[in-house]
Amino acid sequence: MLNFVPGLQIPKSFYMAARPIGGPIAGAWQTKRLFVCHIFRSLQTSHTTGEIVVPFGKQLKDEAKKKRQYGESKSSRKASKGADPRLEKWELTVGIEIHAELNTARKLFSSAATSINAAPNSHVSLVDVAFPGSQPEFQKETLIPALRAAIALNCDIQRKSSFDRKHYFYQDQPAGYQITQFYEPFAKDGSITLYDHDGIAPEDGQSITIGIKQIQMEQDTAKTVQQPPTTHLLDFNRVSHPLIEVITLPHIHHPSTAAACVRKIQSILRSMNAVTAGMEEGGLRADVNVSVRERHKELPEDAAKSYYGVTGLGQRTEIKNLSSFKAVEDAIIAERDRQIDVLENGGVIEGETRGWTLGSTETKRLRGKEGEIDYRYMPDPDLNVVVIGQELESYLRETLPKSPSQLADVLCDSDGYGLTMFDAKKLVALDREDRLDYYMDVVHLLRQSLSDKEQAISKVGKIAANWVLNDLDSLLTTVEGSWSASAITAQTLCDIIVPLTRREITRATANSLIDKILAGDAREVHQIISEENLALVPLSDGDYLRMATDLVEANPDIVKAIQVKRQKGKIGWFVGQMMKTGEEGRIEAARAERALKNVLEVE
Template sequence: MSNYRIQGATGDWEVVIGLEVHAQVVSNSKLFSGAATAFGAEQNSQVSLVDAAMPGMLPVLNGECIRQAVRTGLAINAEINRWSRFDRKNYFYADLPQGYQISQLYHPLVGEGTILIDADEKAGIPEAKHIGVERIHVEQDAGKLMHDQHPTMSYVDLNRCGVALMEIVSRPDMRSPAEAGAYVRKLRALLRYVGSCDGNMEEGSMRADVNVSVRRPGEEFGTRTETKNVNSVRFVMATIEHEANRQVDVLEAGGKIVQETRLFDPDSGTTRSMRSKEDAHDYRYFPDPDLLPLVLTEEFIEECRASLPELPDAKRARYIEQLGISAYNADVLTAEAEMARWFEKVLDNGAEPKQASNWVMSELFGALNRLGKGIADSPVSPPQAAELLALVADGTLSGTLSKQVFEIMLDTGDSPAKIVEERGLKQTSDTGAIDAVIADILGNNADKVAQYKDGKEALFGFFVGQTMKAMGGKANPQVVNELLKKALNA
């Protein structure tokens, strides 16, 4: 159970959260037309006659969009409805030329499922929790109104009109901003693993409608508000934080919460009223007469199931149980599909899993953060990383030398073997050369040698450091340790 509570003047309040996530389906064409779906295209350059609602134009269902939605449903262990139907949601708006949206109200494609969010004590999630998903239905997106292009007119871009969306509706199972943030991150990760949505919230391909109400712990649900089109995990959490506190303030002042649609202002971190839902719109839903009911075969569903990749929870468990990777490292490495794919390519090139995971978590992530790059833009490839780790494992490079080589790889893109060869960075285990350096170090620090022999054993690290420094970091640390012990105890 979440321990998140809002402390009001009259006692504690609990927040109740449900999310409706709209995820754009990855497909080359729209849900009911052959128009393209590429992001960033010139306005109104991806609009078919169907999208523009020209007379006599009939929708033709894109089977790839259905396949992707079914695969998404299977990834959250949801019921796949063998029979579903498209309905018309009737309303007039300038970005919807048909005067209706084709959606699925009564008979959605995907039924109930669950998404597991992991425990995170620091974030206030004391234990793992299953968040219920009520349904996933497929619908077409509307176009976009642009109000900043002309002083007196609004322009309409219909490029998004007809793009396929999955609306993923959670149950009101979340009880804190942290749980909601974890849910959105996990859902986005699942969509990216499956390949059904790219999850790029900043581009609008995934956005959330945030439903929030408050109540005294254990009481019935309160009246909820819905904040539309929130486009980042951070903003989802900020929306909940502000809206819950606002509702508590209203109730404690003796007021009532109005069921309404609100908007989040990222500049102020607050929500504001957009329209009341006191008088619910009558959308006059009815079955779309131009589309037959959708009937799925068992063969199609099993093909969708067989096409699923290893999903993050299963991958995390395998990393821990079979590869011996720590739970924390496994969490991070499996959080995003792209990261997991990069890491597994390192293993495919022969790297040892524990060594590779530790190196990725420390050296690689540190470098990428410093450079402001993501894993997709890493200057070092997985085969190069595996080659570097192999040089450490076989004793060619010490840990110190491997850091030097890695920095050069980041700058030049050269392979580690080439760098080692050209710059003479190979680690040495030449006992004669190391003994000579140790003799000089001990001779120049006779006072510290005497202190060491009198029991000040912490000085051993000083002698190791001086020896490594004198040899430019190229001496084998294990050999240095052995020879130093022998020399100091002689």
Template sequence: MARIPTAELSRYLLNGQLTRRGCLRLRKYPLVPPISPSRRAFSASPSTPPPPEPPVIPLRKQLKDQAKAAKLSGAPHNKKNKKNTDNQTVPGWDLTVGIEIHAQLNTPHKLFSPASTPSAGEDAIPPNTRVAPFDLAIPGSQPLFQPTTLIPAIRAALALNCEIQPISRFDRKHYFHWDQPAGYQITQYYHPFARSGSVTLLPRDGIAPDDGPSVEIGIKQVQMEQDTAKTLAQPNSTHYLDFNRVGVPLVEMITEPCIHRPATAAAFVRKVQMLLKSVDACTSGMEQGGLRADVNVSVKREGETRLGTRTEIKNLSSFKAVEDAIIAERDRQIAVLEAGGKIEGETRGWSLGSTETRRLRGKEGEVDYRYMPDPDLGPVVIGEDLVERLGGTMGTLPDEEVEVLMRAYGLSERDAMALMQMEGRMEYFYGVLEELERMLGVTASKEGEQKHAILAANWCLHELGKLAEAEEVVVDNAGVEVLDASSRVPEQDLAAILFYLHQKNITAKVAKDLMWDVFRGTVVTGGVTEQIESQDLWYKEISEEQYIAIADEVIEGQEKVLQDFIRFKQGKSKAYPQGKLGFLVGKMMRAGPEQGKGMDPASAERVMRARIEEVYIPRSEGVE
């Protein structure tokens, strides 16, 4: 049958068979009655429109609100970034984990229809407005494979070191649920387009310390498949369906069962996300909904050779959820086995902030899905020239990028990894650095000339992070809370602030205040420079004589502190008393004009050190 032209979609809309507004409304597990032509939207009543959807709360804000609530209630909670290393193993038991990762491909069209794909996390578009007849399984419509979806899929597989198969085929995976209008999902079960890959994890990726200097995770296969509809739960066991997501192209990456520690499993998912983003294969990361993971967990007693019965935990949407859910399910299975019970193969769920997994349904086997070759789709033939072309234009992968950031720009390993892992922050850093180097007249960062690059990285990571973590709430023009500070601080403005700071034209305090002004949108017309001019914020350093006078005033009466410097010079102490020097410099900054205004900490330390070594130690020579 010929493909239904896009122009025909208008006729379906006018006849009420499709809609550009509203969602199909279902009671729990009902049969869907025929839709009357007079109804203009999928809803329970033509006169009562569906209630507005509740606002989507980003995962980051949910975690932040939970941490605040725990703090107010006095409940114990882990500090940020604290690794749960004591929960990685259980004496006498072996853990085995396999992971399935689904990532939305970065393509303009769906997998088997010309309908455009909604971006991951794009909730503002009306429901059921990005659908074609095949997406809704309208009788007579047929799939039409979109070849452009192969490009990001092959890039993803190459980033995972997979072997691209010259011929792959599509299969139908049958199951009946309201989110799958055709009653089956088109996937690549028997003949995927990529096999036999691997990902190497290093300690800097966050693997468990017991896993040693590196871990290699085997990738069994990578397959293309279509996504399902989005279910929006409503009160009274009512659900709305948005079919915009039906048919969105996914890649599913299936690992070998070779992971044995929860932290390493989370590190693997994080590394895969970095790899896919680096080759522009997927739309976004876990927090935005563009990537989700299912984990298969089994335990066995040490010494046993046969793996235990596995359970699957579905739709984990954060790296922390991956680690926490594996720990909870491992502990549950061990408790069941130690009590003499038996582990059932089943699908389980995990909720944000939970301490236990929950049963969803009994595990379906391969026979239940009734896999069969799709009769409407021919084989996919991938030429070797295409694979070579895409492999040669992959760009810089994460491990190499981290090495470049450390070697060429002088960043620490921790900061380099943080830039790689934060959504969009690497590109933001390079944009700020490029503008800063233009203003400084520097063509590129060279070894030994990296101070401005380190300065840019510190501010892109740490100072911007403080804006996002602050208690103050900033909203954009649409009234939505701003969680990513970089979206409110343009690269040019931050580069200008850092230029003046690097040149010592402004102090660090003034620089931070200026960044807050930019973040709040209160910078005067004309930008950062005009703001500095209008408020006379330029740094005017005090004279050398004034530094000396302040240092002498601070040292007065500090004979006990000076004894540490004397003992060091006499060889009675091996370590220079840097802490005591910092104490004196701090007092010096506070004693200066307007709480340190016009004083450079480096100059203050230089003068203080010189006065101690050249004046006060000689005066006290020989005094204990």
């Protein structure tokens, strides 16, 4: 039995299934009546729009299955053969709409808690299911993460914004309309700059700035779970989960740049703690608007289109609900190629909404494109305007965390950490696991422990990154199953790196110290080194030369490969053998390599 109170609780085993009956308005009221009458049965429905939310794991499995069944897509085959020569004639234009779930405790217009993995229909209020007489109430705290996102994307915050009703009738929208910000969004006129290391197309050069028309708040719809062949179950937990929609200007002309844009916006939203999850977990979805036009040729007045102030564009189509960066790139390529094929064969591009399935070779028509007039936007009469004070905006700007790009720049600064952009981006990407904080703690401790001269010689920033990103990562993943800063604390790692830097222990000994600590040895690092006689007792140059000579004489085939075939990588095999056969903890790899090169007479 349902209890009609705020925070409506529905039995865990219950899923709501609904079917529009007798036209649009009747369909909306039928959905409500199903709740009122407590009808807990699955109804059969024919799905016409194609906008079913499929679990991400299932999408990946479907993609792999289709790739095995059909092989590479057309776009992949074209890419392997080189650039499509038709692109010299036709120009692609892309605009993106990104829908991201905000990280909030409450829903946008009700006191029900937001939830991701809760039991179906366990967090639903009367407003969420459009119970007659219930009214939405804007939850002001949901605005904070939205503002952080907008500021990070360089938007102008609007002092006054308002909510509108976007009317459409479908089973996942019980009210028959979605509450959004169409006329007066809370943020406008932003921008995002992408660089070559972000993965943009080479044609875009070292950087490209993409305009952001606006960011608006809106409510999410119910989650539709498909049960083939014709049953669709509805989970209303997601109804009214706060979303932001980030709308870019059509400044993108390459599929890889579009994917890079979505990836970077997701990274920024995550770094601001503005969103619950990324594309991989289903917390962010992208729609792309795609059009092509002939280069250096003006379209006739009756054919030229204007899209957010950019004129002369071809007719655009929209591809809905893309749930991975690869899907964004592949869907754009497929739709671009389809439109070029149509135009070159004398056809006309229709304004329509299309769908994309992972692993597909082409987009699929879902429905004719609904224009603004079809949605009958109108100001929501139940909600007041939202007024944002300057003090709140100033406070958020002052307390905003660094963006991923800013963090990467700090890590790459030669006067700071001196990392490569590759390592910097990898550390920033792992920030959600607290790996970046851990790395910075290690560097800070090393700088306190080593002299200025030792720091300059050892380049502590790079040494720490190598341990955190490579050695320690693989060790901890093997032992713990996932990253854990508590397994090897920053101080413990520092205590291992310092004697290694001073050549008081070998790298092999450092690895054995890590193994002992992971196995539960509670002693301090210096105690283990002292009590187990692990301190390095250096060999003489003569000792290294004798060991190298013995190895070289015993392996003439490998010597021939190095000296005649110039396979210098095999010197590493000799180094490994020296470390294996020598006294444990006494062989230094660098000195062993120098001795071997001397004996082999190679540079």
